Amino acid sequence: MSSSNNIQLSVFREHPIFQTIDQRDLESENFDMSSEDYDIHNQQPEMSPNEQRRLLNLEQAGGQNSTGLLEDDNLDHEFNLLRTIEYRGHQVVLESIDVTVSWKLKLQSITCFQYLLVVGFMDQAIGSIMHYMLEYYEVDRSQLSLLFLLQLFGYLAASFANDTLHRTIGFGNLTSFAMFCVMATCIGYYLKFPLTLMFILSIFLGFGIGTVDCCVNVFFGNMKYANQLLGVMHAFYGVGSLFSPILAIRLIEVGWKWNQYYLLLFGFSTTAFVFSVIMFRNETKWKASINVRIT
Numbered sequence: 001m002s003s004s005n006n007i008q009l010s011v012f013r014e015h016p017i018f019q020t021i022d023q024r025d026l027e028s029e030n031f032d033m034s035s036e037d038y039d040i041h042n043q044q045p046e047m048s049p050n051e052q053r054r055l056l057n058l059e060q061a062g063g064q065n066s067t068g069l070l071e072d073d074n075l076d077h078e079f080n081l082l083r084t085i086e087y088r089g090h091q092v093v094l095e096s097i098d099v100t101v102s103w104k105l106k107l108q109s110i111t112c113f114q115y116l117l118v119v120g121f122m123d124q125a126i127g128s129i130m131h132y133m134l135e136y137y138e139v140d141r142s143q144l145s146l147l148f149l150l151q152l153f154g155y156l157a158a159s160f161a162n163d164t165l166h167r168t169i170g171f172g173n174l175t176s177f178a179m180f181c182v183m184a185t186c187i188g189y190y191l192k193f194p195l196t197l198m199f200i201l202s203i204f205l206g207f208g209i210g211t212v213d214c215c216v217n218v219f220f221g222n223m224k225y226a227n228q229l230l231g232v233m234h235a236f237y238g239v240g241s242l243f244s245p246i247l248a249i250r251l252i253e254v255g256w257k258w259n260q261y262y263l264l265l266f267g268f269s270t271t272a273f274v275f276s277v278i279m280f281r282n283e284t285k286w287k288a289s290i291n292v293r294i295t
Contacts, residue, residue, distance in 0.1 A: 088286065098223075098224045107279055108279045110275075111280070112216040112219060113233055114271070115175065116236040116237040117236045117268070118265070119240065121243070121265055122182060122244075122269075128245035128261075129252070132252070146202075152206060154204060154207035154210065155213075158207045158211040162214040166218070166285075166288050167285055169285055170285035170287065175211070181204040183269045186266035189262035190259050190260070190266065217230065247261075251264075
């Protein structure tokens with residue numbers, strides 16, 4: 001990009017004050033997001049952060065677009081993609097954080113809701129069919145409860161590793177891998193793997209669930225209307241948790257085997273995996289490294 005095409009990009013950090021940086025800094029190999037290296041400039045102390053943000057958006061749009069979307073050749077009018085920049089030799093797509101103006105963000109939000117719906121179904125599935133698993137594997141409840149304990153270990157591992165993985169492989173690849181872990185677990189239950197293998201799969205399931213939980217909380221936490229979206233997201237988990245035992249017991253009553261219920265859950269998780277690959281293909285590790293979005 002030419003120097004004449006420099007724009008001011010908004011950088012959302014934990015610091016409550018709105019900061020701006022120059023695009024040439026983004027293209028620099030020495031780019032560092034630390035506040036020590038970037039002073040706040042062009043700010044007016046008497047203006048609130050929201051007022052500064054709106055002013056910057058109007059300046060970017062030439063004062064002609066109240067939504068703050070840039071009238072530019074790089075603008076995707078269907079999905080409201082705002083700007084593509086180059087960072088360390090890789091293309092990074094900067095997008096809106098306002099779900100009310102971006103259709104792509106709406107679809108991404110629906111995908112995240114689907115993640116939590118799947119997680120809710122998976123969390124409550126074992127308890128619903130435990131009686132049948134005890135009979136099939138010929139073990140007692142204390143032995144079968146290791147499935148829950150090992151799932152906890154996987155969840156804890158995901159919690160500690162999530163930030164590193166996020167910056168190493170990107171949000172899109174990370175959520176896709178998480179859904180793959182859920183899919184693999186569903187296949188294991190459907191095929192009635194030996195209990196030892198089921199213990200191993202429980203670790204992967206916990207890792208997948210923990211990864212999804214961390215990722216979607218970060219994703220919605222960086223958006224406008226974060227509180228509302230986070231509330232809806234966790235409501236979907238509740239819906240999955242509520243209907244999973246009802247659905248499992250009902251299907252068994254009409255003639256399904258206990259393991260066949262996981263075939264249904266495999267379909268749910270596969271759908272979420274496909275949507276993850278499609279909707280988050282621009283959420284790369286390079287985007288995670290700079291964490292820049294435009295309002």
